[in-house]
Amino acid sequence: GENVEQHPSTLSVQEGDSAVIKCTYSDSASNYFPWYKQELGKRPQLIIDIRSNVGEKKDQRIAVTLNKTAKHFSLHITETQPEDSAVYFCAASRETGRRALTFGSGTRLQVQP
């Protein structure tokens, strides 16, 4: 089955700096890679996703890159703000057949004002 590894487990940055979170996956058939943000006691919220037919996707301060050959994908947050502080999870799945997400272990991001 799929295995997703996520690094780092914690990340502390100063407000305005960039943050990068990296994930690797094992199943070459995975072709859908979402990122979720989870604030304390809240549900995971989708912030961006990428499909295997593209290498990069941006949405304002957030971008995701995908390297299918190396089986890794990364989340980039620029100009970080205190409200970006949360736990971020990467995930992987197939878009056909078994669609359940396999999640990474999470990265706790703290943005210091």
Add this chain to the structure above:
Amino acid sequence: GAGVSQSPSNKVTEKGKDVELRCDPISGHTALYWYRQRLGQGLEFLIYFQGNSAPDKSGLPSDRFSAERTGESVSTLTIQRTQQEDSAVYLCASSLGGGAQGNTQYFGPGTRLTVL
């Protein structure tokens, strides 16, 4: 429109009791998923329903866990003879199940289960 809802939001039970957790997916979503999140950890897949197909139960940790779904609506996750290690937040998600955005999963608020 309304998002995914779950009930109860919190459940405290004694070891050995059975519990039922409910999920109402987004209307029109054919796919429904259950995940478990232990304190401070990631989400573990439990079970997946897609339309009228047989559910994917490959993530259920033991035969004490079961789930049902009525058509393309409500789902119930049942845990029999609860154990302390079952304590976790149980999250439900739904997705369209088809088309370009068919895999985008939206999560409910979860049910926090505490087994004493």
